[in-house]
Amino acid sequence: MALPLTYNLRNVLVRWRATLATILGIALVVAVFILIQSLAAGLEQSGRNTGDPRNLMIVRKGSTAESSSQISREQLKTFGYLPQIARDGRGRPLLSADLTVLVSLPRADGNGEANVTVRGLGPMGIELRPQVTLTAGRWFIPGRREAVVSTKMAQRFAHCAPGQHFKTGGKELTVAGWFDGGNSAFDSEIWMDADEARDLFDRESYSSVLVRMMDTNAAAQFMGRMEKDRRLPMRVVPEVAYYSEQTRTSVVFKVIGTFLAVAMSVGAFFAAMNTMYASVGSRTREIGTLRVLGYRRRAILLSFLVEGGIVAALGGLLGCATSVGLQSLSVFLGWQFGTMSFNTFSEVVFQFRITPGLAAQGLLFAVVVGVLGSLLPAIRAARLPVIAALKEV
Amino acid sequence: MPTNGAIVQIRNLSKIYAQGEIQVTALDNVSLDIGACEFLTLMGPSGSGKSTLLHIIAGIDRPTSGECRVQNIDVTRLNESRLADWRNQNVGFVFQTFNLIPVLTAFENVELPLLLTQLSRKERRQQVETALDLVGLADRARHLPRQLSGGQEQRVAIARALVTDPTLVVADEPTGNLDSHSAQEVLGVLKSLSSDAGKTVIMVTHDPKAAAFGTRTIHLEKGELIKD
Known part of the structure; x- marks a missing residue:
C-alpha cells in the first residue's frame, strides 16, 4: 500500500524554496525541447499544408x-x-x-x-x-x-x-x-x-x-x-505527398532539439537528485517512523519516486506553459521563422507549432528525468535502517 | 512473573553490537514474560539496553540470539516485509519526540497506519475519530502538529499508536520532552490503555515518578535484568 499522494504534494509545497530551482531547471529543459520540436513541427506542417488532394505532381524520375x-x-x-x-x-x-x-x-x-x-x-x-x-x-x-x-x-x-x-x-x-x-x-x-x-x-x-x-x-x-x-521518365506523386517529403530539414531541428534537451536534462537530472537527497536527508526520522508504522521499504521507495515525479511534472507544466506563452506571443507579434531548406537550398518560412503531442512528450520527458533523478535518493530512503533513522535528529 | 497467559515471552535474548573492533553487549541473555493488560515499565541507566529490549519486542530491531514471542509468534524470525505488516497490526509505538508527520494534520497522522489496512474510508474515519476522542483531541483533528502543544502532539501520537487496536503499545521515554503537567496527562492515558482498554503497555523511562504509573517495573543494567 502506498503513502497518500497528499503527503508528497504537501512535502513538495513545504520545501518550495528548495524545489523551486529544480522546477525552474526542468521547466527550462522542457521549454527548449518543446520550442525546438515545435519549430520542426511548424516546418513539417508547412509541407503538409501544401497541395490539393486532387492534384498530381510530375517531376523527372x-x-x-x-x-x-x-x-x-x-x-x-x-x-x-x-x-x-x-x-x-x-x-x-x-x-x-x-x-x-x-x-x-x-x-x-x-x-x-x-x-x-x-x-x-x-x-x-x-x-x-x-x-x-x-x-x-x-x-x-x-x-x-x-x-x-x-x-x-x-x-x-x-x-x-x-x-x-x-x-x-x-x-x-x-x-x-x-x-x-x-x-x-x-x-x-x-x-x-x-x-x-x-x-x-x-x-x-x-x-x-x-x-x-x-x-x-x-x-x-x-x-x-x-x-x-x-x-x-517521370515520377508522378500526389501533390500533398510531394510537399510532405520536402520538409526533411525538420529532421535537423529534431536532432538539434533532442540533443540540446538531452544535454540540458543531465543538469536537470542532477538537480532533481540533489533536491531529493536533501529531502531524504531532512526527513530521515520521518522515514523511520513510517517504517515503524508498518510501511514497507517499497512504499517508501515509491513515495520518493512519486515526489520526484511531482517536482518534475510541475517543472514540465511550467515549461509547457512557457512555450505555449511564447508561441502565443509570437503569433501576437507576428514573428515568423526562416531557415534554409536542405532540399531546395532556398529560404523557407514557417511558424511555431506546439501540438498536444509535443506538450505531452515534454511533460513525459520531465517526469522521466525527475523519477530517474530521484531513484538513488529513494533507494537510500528505502534502505535506511529503522533504528538509525529514528535516532536521527 | 506471570507465566500463564503471557502476551510476550522472551527467552535468552542477547544483542551484541560491533563498534569497530570492540563488541558491545546491549542485552545479555534476558528472559522475561509480560502478561495481558500489564503496564510494564523498563528502567535503567543510559546504555543499559532498555530501549534495545523495547525495539526487539516491537519488531524494529533484531536480537543476536534468543527468541521473542508475541502472542506465540517469534517476531525475530519474520522477514522484513512480514515484520512490517506484523508491526502495523500488532504494535502501537509512542516516541519521545512524538514523530508526527509535520505536513499531515492530526487526523491524517492518526489515519496513517489504517491506510495499510483493508478498512473503507468511512470505517477509517470512525476509528480515527474514536482514537482522537479517547485522547481528548477530537476538536484538534484538523490541526497540523506545529499548531499543537507538546502534550497534545504526544496525545495525537498515542491516538496513532492505538488506532489499529494493537495488542501491544510500546512507549520510549514518552514524557521525556514534556512538562510535568503534560507528562501526567500522557501517563494517565497510557495507564488507562492497560487498565480500561486491555492493552499491554511497555514503557521505557528514566523517571521513577513515571514508572510509578506502571503495574510492574523492571530494571536493567549493562544488558542484564537485575530486578523484577
Whole structure:
C-alpha cells in the first residue's frame, strides 16, 4: 500500500524554496525541447499544408526536388492531353507546367542576401492552388515582367512591396501584389508567369507539371499509365505527398532539439537528485517512523519516486506553459521563422507549432528525468535502517 | 512473573553490537514474560539496553540470539516485509519526540497506519475519530502538529499508536520532552490503555515518578535484568 499522494504534494509545497530551482531547471529543459520540436513541427506542417488532394505532381524520375527536375515541352505534349486530366469549362486540361529558379535577393534587414524560390506558373497555376489567396495588389499579368510575392517573404526581403521593383536575371521585375500561402510551402515563394520566367532565366524546359485529376480512379490510371510509358521518365506523386517529403530539414531541428534537451536534462537530472537527497536527508526520522508504522521499504521507495515525479511534472507544466506563452506571443507579434531548406537550398518560412503531442512528450520527458533523478535518493530512503533513522535528529 | 497467559515471552535474548573492533553487549541473555493488560515499565541507566529490549519486542530491531514471542509468534524470525505488516497490526509505538508527520494534520497522522489496512474510508474515519476522542483531541483533528502543544502532539501520537487496536503499545521515554503537567496527562492515558482498554503497555523511562504509573517495573543494567 502506498503513502497518500497528499503527503508528497504537501512535502513538495513545504520545501518550495528548495524545489523551486529544480522546477525552474526542468521547466527550462522542457521549454527548449518543446520550442525546438515545435519549430520542426511548424516546418513539417508547412509541407503538409501544401497541395490539393486532387492534384498530381510530375517531376523527372530520379530528381528529389523541382530544382533538379526538367520536363521538356515535347514530353509535356505527350501526357498533357491524357483523358484522366480534368478539364475546365472550355475543355482545356487543368494543368500547370511550372519552372522554379533560385534567385538571390537582398534581405530587408540589410543583412546580406539569401536564396529565394521564384516559381513561374502556367496559366492555370493559380487556379490549381486554391489555398493561395491574394492579400494586396493584383495577380501578375504575363508579358509585363511582373511578380507576386508571398506576404511572409515580402517582410523578409527588400523591395518587395507592391509597386516596387527588384532585379533578377539581369532584368527588373515589378511587384504586382502579395499573396498568402495559408502556412504552406508557397509562403516561401515568389510567383510569376512560366513562359516569361523561361525567357528571363533562359530555360528551355519546365521543372514540374501540376495536373488536376478527374477523380481518384483517374489518378490511379494516370499514374499507372505514366509509369508504363518508357518515353516518359517521370515520377508522378500526389501533390500533398510531394510537399510532405520536402520538409526533411525538420529532421535537423529534431536532432538539434533532442540533443540540446538531452544535454540540458543531465543538469536537470542532477538537480532533481540533489533536491531529493536533501529531502531524504531532512526527513530521515520521518522515514523511520513510517517504517515503524508498518510501511514497507517499497512504499517508501515509491513515495520518493512519486515526489520526484511531482517536482518534475510541475517543472514540465511550467515549461509547457512557457512555450505555449511564447508561441502565443509570437503569433501576437507576428514573428515568423526562416531557415534554409536542405532540399531546395532556398529560404523557407514557417511558424511555431506546439501540438498536444509535443506538450505531452515534454511533460513525459520531465517526469522521466525527475523519477530517474530521484531513484538513488529513494533507494537510500528505502534502505535506511529503522533504528538509525529514528535516532536521527 | 506471570507465566500463564503471557502476551510476550522472551527467552535468552542477547544483542551484541560491533563498534569497530570492540563488541558491545546491549542485552545479555534476558528472559522475561509480560502478561495481558500489564503496564510494564523498563528502567535503567543510559546504555543499559532498555530501549534495545523495547525495539526487539516491537519488531524494529533484531536480537543476536534468543527468541521473542508475541502472542506465540517469534517476531525475530519474520522477514522484513512480514515484520512490517506484523508491526502495523500488532504494535502501537509512542516516541519521545512524538514523530508526527509535520505536513499531515492530526487526523491524517492518526489515519496513517489504517491506510495499510483493508478498512473503507468511512470505517477509517470512525476509528480515527474514536482514537482522537479517547485522547481528548477530537476538536484538534484538523490541526497540523506545529499548531499543537507538546502534550497534545504526544496525545495525537498515542491516538496513532492505538488506532489499529494493537495488542501491544510500546512507549520510549514518552514524557521525556514534556512538562510535568503534560507528562501526567500522557501517563494517565497510557495507564488507562492497560487498565480500561486491555492493552499491554511497555514503557521505557528514566523517571521513577513515571514508572510509578506502571503495574510492574523492571530494571536493567549493562544488558542484564537485575530486578523484577
